[in-house]
Amino acid sequence: MPxxxxxxxxxxxxxxxxxxxxxxxxxxxxxxxxxxxxxTIDLIDTTRDEVTVLEKQSILENAMKQSSxxxxxxxxxxxxxxxxxxxxxxxxxxxxxxxLYALKTGCTKDYEQLVVADRTFxxxxxxxxxxxxxxxxxxxx
Amino acid sequence: xxxxxxxxxxxxxxFSGLPKAPKALPxxxxxxxxxxxxxxxxxxxFTVILAFFYVSSQSLTTQINIFYAKNQLEEVSHTTxxxxxxxxxxxxxxxxxxxxxxxxxGLVKEKNVLSVLKVNxxxxxxxxxxxxLREKLALGKYDIxxxxxxxxxxxxxxxxxxxxxxxxxxxxxRIASYENRQVMVLGVISYAE
Numbered sequence: 001m002p003x004x005x006x007x008x009x010x011x012x013x014x015x016x017x018x019x020x021x022x023x024x025x026x027x028x029x030x031x032x033x034x035x036x037x038x039x040t041i042d043l044i045d046t047t048r049d050e051v052t053v054l055e056k057q058s059i060l061e062n063a064m065k066q067s068s069x070x071x072x073x074x075x076x077x078x079x080x081x082x083x084x085x086x087x088x089x090x091x092x093x094x095x096x097x098x099x100l101y102a103l104k105t106g107c108t109k110d111y112e113q114l115v116v117a118d119r120t121f122x123x124x125x126x127x128x129x130x131x132x133x134x135x136x137x138x139x140x141x
Numbered sequence: 142x143x144x145x146x147x148x149x150x151x152x153x154x155x156f157s158g159l160p161k162a163p164k165a166l167p168x169x170x171x172x173x174x175x176x177x178x179x180x181x182x183x184x185x186x187f188t189v190i191l192a193f194f195y196v197s198s199q200s201l202t203t204q205i206n207i208f209y210a211k212n213q214l215e216e217v218s219h220t221t222x223x224x225x226x227x228x229x230x231x232x233x234x235x236x237x238x239x240x241x242x243x244x245x246x247g248l249v250k251e252k253n254v255l256s257v258l259k260v261n262x263x264x265x266x267x268x269x270x271x272x273x274l275r276e277k278l279a280l281g282k283y284d285i286x287x288x289x290x291x292x293x294x295x296x297x298x299x300x301x302x303x304x305x306x307x308x309x310x311x312x313x314x315r316i317a318s319y320e321n322r323q324v325m326v327l328g329v330i331s332y333a334e
Contacts, residue, residue, distance in 0.1 A: 016190060019194075020193075023194070023197050026201065027197070027200075027201070030201065030204050030205070030208075031204075038212075038215045038219075041219065042313075042314075045223065045315060046314070046315075046316060049226070049253055049315055049316035049317065050316050052252055052253040053253050053254075053316055053317065053318045053323055056251065056252075056253060056254050056318050057318055057321060057323070075323060078292045078323060079292060079316070079323075080292065080314075080325070
């Protein structure tokens with residue numbers, strides 16, 4: 001073997017190639033890093049806000065009194081286009097089958113990330129008091 | 142003591158096995174050359190590699206700085222806007238007290254239900270006491286623009302500013318109830334260098 005290197009010796013070439021590869025990998029990694037964790041927090045906040053507003057404005061209570069999801073649907077449909085919501089209301093004794101259900105118009109249950117916020121509320125009628133659980137699922141369209 | 146002749150003999154014997162150096166190379170002068178072709182090629186390669194890594198590191202630093210600034214803006218916007226729709230403020234009736242009594246701003250009478258009086262007072266402070274209010278909100282170098290919009294985007298209430306020379310800005314949205322209707326509380330946080 002000749003003792004002279006050819007411009008760049010083999011080991012230097014391998015070293016530099018590895019370094020360049022690391023830089024390229026770093027670039028590709030950094031370009032994929034995004035602030036998606038904040039999107040999740042925003043989705044959680046929005047879903048919680050929406051169910052809280054539905055509760056505070058007595059929408060949930062009135063919907064149960066009317067036994068109709070129309071009121072809830074009208075509120076869900078008014079929310080920003082980028083968000084999808086589905087609301088299920090369960091009786092206190094059966095948390096498997098909802099007594100009322102509403103899915104925002106134009107939304108399909110096709111999501112990468114689903115956030116669910118629960119609220120327990122009371123419906124007070126003349127004869128008795130009923131406890132219900134509302135589950136609002138939220139996701140980005 | 143070794144005498145001068147035996148020293149010379151020793152040196153001759155030591156170097157006798159080595160090949161003889163040519164008296165003169167065929168294509169080179171006897172002088173050393175500062176710029177050889179090998180050196181020039183090596184310098185070019187070295188400079189290109191150095192430039193590549195310099196540009197790479199600059200680009201990486203820029204991206205990291207942008208990421209850091211965005212993250213900080215997100216943090217500031219969340220820590221500023223969220224308490225407005227979740228808490229009443231400190232003291233809870235700050236809207237009927239003087240500005241100096243205000244310790245912490247909150248705009249709701251209960252969670253997510255905006256108080257008209259608190260909102261009006263907040264807008265008034267944003268319009269007339271902006272710099273001091275910004276300090277109370279612990280915003281530091283950041284500016285705030287506050288809006289209440291309905292879901293169609295129509296502005297119901299508005300106050301504060303977006304810095305005209307802003308480098309970056311971010312919007313934070315929260316849903317709330319205002320005068321028994323669903324609204325969007327929007328805070329725009331911006332900063333200029």
